[in-house]
Amino acid sequence: MPEGDTVWQAARRLHIALAGRVLTRSDLRVPRFATADLTGRTVLDVTARGKHLLTRIEGGLTLHSHLRMDGAWRVYATGRHPRGGPDHQIRAVLGNAEWTAYGYRLPVLELIRTAEESGTVGHLGPDLLGPDWDPAEAARRLGADPARPLGEALLDQRNLAGIGNVYKSELAFLAGVTPWLPVGELAPGTPERLAATAHRLLEANKDHPERRTTTTRRPGTPLYVYGRAGRPCLRCGTPIRKAELDDRVTYWCPGCQHGPTTESPTTPATPEAP
Incomplete structure (x- = not known):
């Protein structure tokens, strides 16, 4: 999507x-x-x-x-x-x-x-690229259901509008937690930082053909985890994992992200191409 x-x-x-x-x-x-x-x-x-x-x-x-x-x-x-x-x-x-x-x-x-x-x-949350962007309201909505897994909360357009699977995986990585961690277990201030980071990334990418979340300029490394299953993490070198649940794909680094993970990873035997 x-x-x-x-x-x-x-x-x-x-x-x-x-x-x-x-x-x-x-x-x-x-x-x-x-x-x-x-x-x-x-x-x-x-x-x-x-x-x-x-x-x-x-x-x-x-x-x-x-x-x-x-x-x-x-x-x-x-x-x-x-x-x-x-x-x-x-x-x-x-x-x-x-x-x-x-x-x-x-x-x-x-x-x-x-x-x-x-x-x-009208049901949508604050638009990450719209004139109605409200970081405080976005953070409030993101943390409104403490038991909800972070990945689900990020994808829910009623919380903040504009995040899909790519940014879901990348934001969880940048926060250092897995997408399955309940939002109520996030460290204080994390919802606010996630909202701010999401806004910064979408703003930075809206005028460019290639989406980028990393700071490295090495070829083939625009993203930290998404689309990199089986390849080494750009930070710690641990192979990136991948899971497909409910018709959605999720990527994460077991070395950099703490929290619960899926019991059914589908990481390919050979690394995904950059």
Whole structure:
């Protein structure tokens, strides 16, 4: 599932291509909205809210989309054939005289009233890349359920919006605890530090094509643990472990992170490629 910085980048690309321009093409390929015609309307802005994309359109309408695991928006010069996947995977087309945006494999696509956006994204916690970012509130929500494993709390978008599996694993590593440690067992001040670190990392990565959490510049080492199963920890040299639970993958270092671990690791026999 894309992280918040990836969704932010998608929103920026769409905003640059569509905002302030009149739609000359509109095609929503989902049964509920297949007859909706947005041509002739001006796109006002495109913004990210956590992992949600909100395309606001003249007339008080918002096209809400969510990428989930496989979704993507691709922008091409109008008249150029898209190459984001087979045509039958296209779920939405928004075009103007210069640019056309294609939404591929979008599991969530709905046209709502802009005034009713809160019913769709109002449940989200402070947005790590949004104007509503509130580190104190994010830390409070993160620690609200002391028995909850840290990894689950970090992934819950109601706590802080924008964290996915990559940042979940990296933040737990940077905190020196496993993702299975109950948040109530974190050292005092750790929720505040986690919220601040998450914000700093997403801000630093939102303008770069390669996500980086490490300070080393050695090739192939942008991340501390994610995607590095079987390879030595960049800090202590212990092989990184990997587990897949509930359709989510988790990475951690047994040497650097203390706390409970899964009973069913799935670390590959050969190290994962960088």
